Amino acid sequence: MSGGEIELIDLNKHFGPHRAVDNINLQIPGGEFFSLLGSSGCGKTTTLRMIAGFERPTSGQIVLDGADMTETPPHKRHVNTVFQSYALFPHLNVFDNVAFGLRRQKVEPDQVKRRVNEALELVQLTSFEKRKPAQMSGGQQQRVALARALVLKPAVLLLDEPLGALDARLRKQLQVELKSLQQQVGITFVYVTHDQEEALTMSDRIAVMSNGRIEQVAPPEEIYEAPATVFVADFLGVSNLMDAVASGSDATGRCKVKVGGFDCYAGRGSADATGTTKVTIRPERVRLEPKGTGGENRIPGTVQRWVYLGNSVQLIVGLATGAKIQALMQNTGEEIPYREGAEVAVHLPATALRILEDTGAPLASAED
Amino acid sequence: MTAVTERRRIAAPSTAQRIRNWILNPWGEPRGLVVITWIYVAISIVPVVVAIMFSFNAGRSVTAWQGFSLTRWYLDDPRSSVIGDPRLQHALLQSLKLAGLTMLIATPLGVMLALGLARWRGRLASASNFIMLFPLVTPELVMGVSLFLVFVNLFTFIPLGTTAQVMGHVTFSLSYVVVIVRGRLFSIGRQYEEAAADLGATPWETLRLVVLPLLLPAIFSSLMMVFAISIDDFVISAWLSCGSSCDTVPIRVYSSTRGAPLPSINALATVMVAMTLTAIGIAWVVHRYMTRGERRTGKQGGMTQAMGAFDL
Numbered sequence: 035m036s037g038g039e040i041e042l043i044d045l046n047k048h049f050g051p052h053r054a055v056d057n058i059n060l061q062i063p064g065g066e067f068f069s070l071l072g073s074s075g076c077g078k079t080t081t082l083r084m085i086a087g088f089e090r091p092t093s094g095q096i097v098l099d100g101a102d103m104t105e106t107p108p109h110k111r112h113v114n115t116v117f118q119s120y121a122l123f124p125h126l127n128v129f130d131n132v133a134f135g136l137r138r139q140k141v142e143p144d145q146v147k148r149r150v151n152e153a154l155e156l157v158q159l160t161s162f163e164k165r166k167p168a169q170m171s172g173g174q175q176q177r178v179a180l181a182r183a184l185v186l187k188p189a190v191l192l193l194d195e196p197l198g199a200l201d202a203r204l205r206k207q208l209q210v211e212l213k214s215l216q217q218q219v220g221i222t223f224v225y226v227t228h229d230q231e232e233a234l235t236m237s238d239r240i241a242v243m244s245n246g247r248i249e250q251v252a253p254p255e256e257i258y259e260a261p262a263t264v265f266v267a268d269f270l271g272v273s274n275l276m277d278a279v280a281s282g283s284d285a286t287g288r289c290k291v292k293v294g295g296f297d298c299y300a301g302r303g304s305a306d307a308t309g310t311t312k313v314t315i316r317p318e319r320v321r322l323e324p325k326g327t328g329g330e331n332r333i334p335g336t337v338q339r340w341v342y343l344g345n346s347v348q349l350i351v352g353l354a355t356g357a358k359i360q361a362l363m364q365n366t367g368e369e370i371p372y373r374e375g376a377e378v379a380v381h382l383p384a385t386a387l388r389i390l391e392d393t394g395a396p397l398a399s400a401e402d
Numbered sequence: 403m404t405a406v407t408e409r410r411r412i413a414a415p416s417t418a419q420r421i422r423n424w425i426l427n428p429w430g431e432p433r434g435l436v437v438i439t440w441i442y443v444a445i446s447i448v449p450v451v452v453a454i455m456f457s458f459n460a461g462r463s464v465t466a467w468q469g470f471s472l473t474r475w476y477l478d479d480p481r482s483s484v485i486g487d488p489r490l491q492h493a494l495l496q497s498l499k500l501a502g503l504t505m506l507i508a509t510p511l512g513v514m515l516a517l518g519l520a521r522w523r524g525r526l527a528s529a530s531n532f533i534m535l536f537p538l539v540t541p542e543l544v545m546g547v548s549l550f551l552v553f554v555n556l557f558t559f560i561p562l563g564t565t566a567q568v569m570g571h572v573t574f575s576l577s578y579v580v581v582i583v584r585g586r587l588f589s590i591g592r593q594y595e596e597a598a599a600d601l602g603a604t605p606w607e608t609l610r611l612v613v614l615p616l617l618l619p620a621i622f623s624s625l626m627m628v629f630a631i632s633i634d635d636f637v638i639s640a641w642l643s644c645g646s647s648c649d650t651v652p653i654r655v656y657s658s659t660r661g662a663p664l665p666s667i668n669a670l671a672t673v674m675v676a677m678t679l680t681a682i683g684i685a686w687v688v689h690r691y692m693t694r695g696e697r698r699t700g701k702q703g704g705m706t707q708a709m710g711a712f713d714l
């Protein structure tokens with residue numbers, strides 16, 4: 035099955051004055067495992083429902099394999115959905131549930147039988163044909179829902195938090211199964227989740243959403259290692275977020291920032307950023323130097339906590355700016371001279387300091 | 403031995419205290435409420451039980467017990483039993499005819515109306531939704547007079563009689579069907595319809611293969627409810643009656659009781675009570691049977707079913 039390329043162009047969905055989906059642009063190539071990640075209420079489900087055809091966009095286009103299907107009714111779209119509640123027909127047994135779509139396509143009965151059995155084999159549910167959905171566990175129902183959608187060989191499979199109703203252990207197991215299944219069948223998956231770990235482990239690419247907008251679209255490593263915006267860094271729980279004021283790029287193409295009154299340079303992220311925003315640095319890139327060491331990007335601080343982690347040592351340093359920062363130092367066998375209470379110069383190398391874009395999205399961490 | 407005698411003695415609770423504890427029952431539902439409930443049930447059922455009892459009276463009195471006869475007033479008495487008296491027999495048939503026709507007409511109409519109202523959004527829809535509830539709150543007498551005037555002044559081409567009675571019954575029982583079916587539609591939600599559309603079913607296929615099967619318990623409840631309501635009805639049947647040939651069981655019971663009642667009237671009433679109870683009983687059992695899977699998983703319909711009566 036080739037194809038399965040989806041394009042969302044200037045897509046909007048308003049409920050009254052509320053912008054559930056706010057001008058989304060996305061391109062998802064065929065065969066990709068694409069995740070929509072964001073906290074509850076950010077518009078993931080609405081986006082998915084527009085692709086499936088259950089919600090009509092306020093404006094914008096939905097394009098599948100080059101054809102506009104914005105006005106196509108759901109039963110004529112070559113996409114299928116795995117609902118969060120599974121929505122298995124309670125009056126039909128497993129076989130009839132899975133066969134439902136094939137029969138609507140007027141597939142020959144013996145073909146129906148063969149393909150349903152194949153699909154049930156794919157999700158490891160052979161010998162369950164005669165069961166009613168109510169007689170199955172959550173995990174099994176989830177697989178039936180998957181088989182029911184996959185049996186139609188859709189170009190795109192839409193999954194709305196398909197593992198949301200399952201317990202943690204089953205989730206982990208099904209995450210692995212789902213990912214390998216996707217690689218096996220090779221169709222596009224658009225996967226909605228609010229669980230960042232799930233998105234990071236399964237996806238080829240992730241779109242992080244907030245307030246109906248897309249904050250960043252990138253592969254998992256990039257989302258985590260190189261968050262583009264304050265929201266993304268905060269949502270993924272990236273450490274060492276510090277308030278900063280940016281004032282555009284200098285001659286060398288680095289961004290000039292003031293971190294709590296100290297002049298610094300950020301060599302990563304958007305160099306043209308201006309205004310109040312945040313900077314971040316990975317803990318293992320933070321250098322601690324003796325008190326009073328000169329040079330750029332150095333801020334005085336005091337070691338507040340010293341935690342032995344075995345192969346490394348974690349130090350929590352209170353900066354003169356008031357912020358707290360985490361530093362990881364490799365345990366090379368040599369004595370690490372900075373103990374609790376030691377005064378140090380904290381070096382945030384410009385090559386490692388990342389300036390983030392502040393999109394104004396409210397931060398999850400601000401709530402608690 | 404010494405240990406026992408040395409132990410401190412604590413007086414056992416007095417009898418009064420024990421009774422008090424038994425009624426207040428700190429470990430479960432207060433028994434006082436249970437007792438009051440049962441007293442209420444007994445009081446409200448006693449008249450019915452007495453009426454039924456006298457249908458088995460061997461003599462002709464409806465107030466003095468003259469021995470037991472199982473079938474005299476039902477079958478045996480050649481002139482005045484339910485079977486023997488043509489007026490009683492006719493009333494029974496008329497009641498059954500009205501209830502049957504009303505059931506078969508009001509239920510499909512009500513299902514369609516409920517489907518339409520549930521899917522139709524906007525100002526007019528909420529107005530219709532509200533109007534639908536009117537027959538439930540309008541005093542039956544007002545309803546009867548209005549229908550009477552409509553047939554006498556407006557629909558003059560329909561004479562008072564069975565047709566008018568059926569139309570009257572359909573008019574007011576429709577609301578019950580709509581309420582029952584809409585409750586069920588609400589509790590199953592839109593997810594199955596969306597799933598069906600997602601799998602390529604046309605709107606018609608979705609209705610036929612998914613929505614109607616899921617509505618079956620509600621449709622069945624509606625059939626039985628309408629039957630029970632219609633067979634019970636007095637006011638509307640009386641207003642739209644064409645005279646004694648249109649008399650239903652309640653009308654016949656009413657007019658006979660005002661004359662010189664015989665236990666055969668009690669027998670007729672007993673038959674009616676039995677039919678009503680049977681209809682409701684069947685509806686309850688079938689509904690339980692058809693929705694058994696849902697209760698076990700507790701996923702769908704919990705709310706409305708918990709609300710009880712209307713979704714039976």
Ligand SMILES: Nc1ncnc2c1ncn2[C@@H]1O[C@H](COP(=O)(O)OP(=O)(O)O)[C@@H](O)[C@H]1O
Pocket residue numbers: 049052054072073074075076077078079080081
């Ligand atoms: N049918 C609707 N009517 C009104 N508001 C809605 C409707 N559906 C969703 N919303 C609103 O749109 C926003 C996004 O919802 P949703 O897409 O379900 O979020 P998510 O799936 O990311 O949790 C929410 O604020 C929600 O309240």
Ligand SMILES: [Mg+2]
Pocket residue numbers: 075078079080
């Ligand atoms: Mg959602």
